[in-house]
Amino acid sequence: AQSVTQLDSHVSVSEGTPVLLRCNYSSSYSPSLFWYVQHPNKGLQLLLKYTSAATLVKGINGFEAEFKKSETSFHLTKPSAHMSDAAEYFCVVTKNTGGFKTIFGAGTRLFVKA
Amino acid sequence: GAGVSQSPSNKVTEKGKDVELRCDPISGHTALYWYRQSLGQGLEFLIYFQGNSAPDKSGLPSDRFSAERTGGSVSTLTIQRTQQEDSAVYLCASSPPGLNNYNEQFFGPGTRLTVL
Numbered sequence: 001a002q003s004v005t006q007l008d009s010h011v012s013v014s015e016g017t018p019v020l021l022r023c024n025y026s027s028s029y030s031p032s033l034f035w036y037v038q039h040p041n042k043g044l045q046l047l048l049k050y051t052s053a054a055t056l057v058k059g060i061n062g063f064e065a066e067f068k069k070s071e072t073s074f075h076l077t078k079p080s081a082h083m084s085d086a087a088e089y090f091c092v093v094t095k096n097t098g099g100f101k102t103i104f105g106a107g108t109r110l111f112v113k114a
Numbered sequence: 115g116a117g118v119s120q121s122p123s124n125k126v127t128e129k130g131k132d133v134e135l136r137c138d139p140i141s142g143h144t145a146l147y148w149y150r151q152s153l154g155q156g157l158e159f160l161i162y163f164q165g166n167s168a169p170d171k172s173g174l175p176s177d178r179f180s181a182e183r184t185g186g187s188v189s190t191l192t193i194q195r196t197q198q199e200d201s202a203v204y205l206c207a208s209s210p211p212g213l214n215n216y217n218e219q220f221f222g223p224g225t226r227l228t229v230l
Binding site: 007034043044045086090101102103104105106107 | 117118148149155156157158162170173205207217218219221223224229
């Protein structure tokens, strides 16, 4: 069975400080992993994706994530938060054997303080 | 080009009525997905279409929910005999041809359904 756990329901950082949003997954085989962002009153947008080519994945707006198989983690990071980063972030895993499913984590709301 | 569009943007209905939600994917996208996002919760996968076929319908919450896709394009999600617990934002996404595991999904703005 597949699952995605986002370890924090909300994270608060000050502008200019690092961001860490944590995601753990369980999968019986090599997964495809994604991070999506949802800004208030806006649609979901892809930040980055892991598809086994490289373990460190760079995305838009300075975000990156590292796939660590030994830890079954895919944490999202950014060196310096900006006010515009305030949004809801979703870690996602897709399954394409015995039927296709996309499984979203519960989401982490990021607050950025001035 | 145009993104994924959904209609209506808002729908208020009475308990027990049927509703139809529509999704227009990006032209040329072969895969189409429906999700439900309840207040304060993550997205719940409902169903996935590859072309007009839905290989996996196990995400549909009950037999009151059904979906179809015609012409490899527009899709409708139908909820019969709506219940208050059906109130949510229903999101549609599409993705281009290729290995669906790896493809970015492009999301529509959603339909907010309120069942009174």
